[in-house]
Amino acid sequence: MNIDFPLILLILVSGSGLIWALDALFAAGPRRARIADLQRRYPKWEQDDAGDAKKYRSSFAETASEPVIVEYARSFFPLLAFVFVLRSFLFEPFQIPSSSMVPTLEVGDFILVNKFNYGLRLPVARSQVVPIGKPERGDVMVFFPPHQNDTYYIKRVIGIPGDRIEYRGKAITVNGEPVPREWLATVPEGRSRYDVGLESVGSDRYLMQIDQRRPSRDFSATVKAGHYFMMGDNRDNSSDSRVWGQVPERDIVGQAVAIWMHWESLFSIPSFRSCRFDRLTVRGTHE
Numbered sequence: 074m075n076i077d078f079p080l081i082l083l084i085l086v087s088g089s090g091l092i093w094a095l096d097a098l099f100a101a102g103p104r105r106a107r108i109a110d111l112q113r114r115y116p117k118w119e120q121d122d123a124g125d126a127k128k129y130r131s132s133f134a135e136t137a138s139e140p141v142i143v144e145y146a147r148s149f150f151p152l153l154a155f156v157f158v159l160r161s162f163l164f165e166p167f168q169i170p171s172s173s174m175v176p177t178l179e180v181g182d183f184i185l186v187n188k189f190n191y192g193l194r195l196p197v198a199r200s201q202v203v204p205i206g207k208p209e210r211g212d213v214m215v216f217f218p219p220h221q222n223d224t225y226y227i228k229r230v231i232g233i234p235g236d237r238i239e240y241r242g243k244a245i246t247v248n249g250e251p252v253p254r255e256w257l258a259t260v261p262e263g264r265s266r267y268d269v270g271l272e273s274v275g276s277d278r279y280l281m282q283i284d285q286r287r288p289s290r291d292f293s294a295t296v297k298a299g300h301y302f303m304m305g306d307n308r309d310n311s312s313d314s315r316v317w318g319q320v321p322e323r324d325i326v327g328q329a330v331a332i333w334m335h336w337e338s339l340f341s342i343p344s345f346r347s348c349r350f351d352r353l354t355v356r357g358t359h360e
Contacts, residue, residue, distance in 0.1 A: 079197050082156065082196075083197055085153050086150070086153045088146075089146040089149050092146035096140075096143045111137060112129070114129075118130075162188055164187060165188055165327065166185055166333070167225060168183050168336075169181065173305035173310060176306065176307075177280050177306045178329075181336050181338070183332070184227075184329045184330075184332055185330055186215050186330070187328045187329075191206055191327060192206065194325075199323050199324065200323065201322075201323070210247070211230065213228075214227070214303065214325065214326075214329065215325075215326040215329060216301075218317050218324075219318050229303065230303060231245065231274060232296040232302030234299060234300060236302065237296075238296065239292070239293040240315065241293075242291070245274075245304075252272055253273040254271070255270055265287075267282040267284055268285060269282045281307075281308060284308075296319060300320060301325075302320075331348070333345070334348070
């Protein structure tokens with residue numbers, strides 16, 4: 074079962090805010106009046122060695138103290154509200170759980186996802202309220218896939234609305250134009266041998282790899298209006314739009330913009346050496 078953290082956070086923010094607001098409207102005023110009355114009744118309440126101080130503290134605890142639930146709500150609401158706004162509309166961290174985006178993203182990478190590049194969306198409801206931008210070919214995007222609509226996925230945008238995508242012999246064609254590819258090396262890994270290369274979709278270059286020992290999953294499709302065609306950079310080890318179809322715009326979460334930490338396992342030491350604050354592409358241009 075997947076934990077719906079945005080929903081939980083929304084409930085916590087709403088609950089703590091409601092408790093704080095109701096207390097401020099209906100209980101805080103009478104409580105302040107009782108405190109003022111106690112201070113008039115025990116004028117030496119501030120002097121610790123006076124008898125009035127003990128009587129004041131005892132009476133305060135019985136009749137004028139703030140309920141524990143209100144104290145917690147007042148303390149946690151600002152922090153919860155800040156986290157809610159930050160992760161819902163600005164930036165949200167994610168951890169990479171699988172190898173589908175190798176060699177761009179490794180298992181254990183922690184990425185930062187921009188939540189406003191593609192427009193501001195209401196959390197939980199996912200509806201866009203402020204249009205800002207659209208995904209472009211080559212972007213690395215976090216989204217909810219059609220077959221598991223409560224699970225975060227991360228892939229690269231290969232096709233935008235209206236594009237004709239073909240995948241034949243492990244080569245991509247977009248609108249009849251072959252996607253440029255430059256092979257860099259062959260890397261052995263276990264029983265497989267991966268061909269690693271640079272690929273160019275749109276104006277960006279990025280690393281990708283294929284396993285020549287595996288058969289090509291040939292595919293062709295026209296990207297529907299309001300949808301996007303997604304593929305993993307690890308082409309032969311990725312469940313993507315070739316398997317479960319295109320991603321509707323309402324299921325977009327945001328654009329991955331940085332790798333800020335790598336932490337492979339609980340018993341390993343986190344590393345910050347792989348930090349990259351870019352669009353997860355190879356720097357430079359191609360001709």
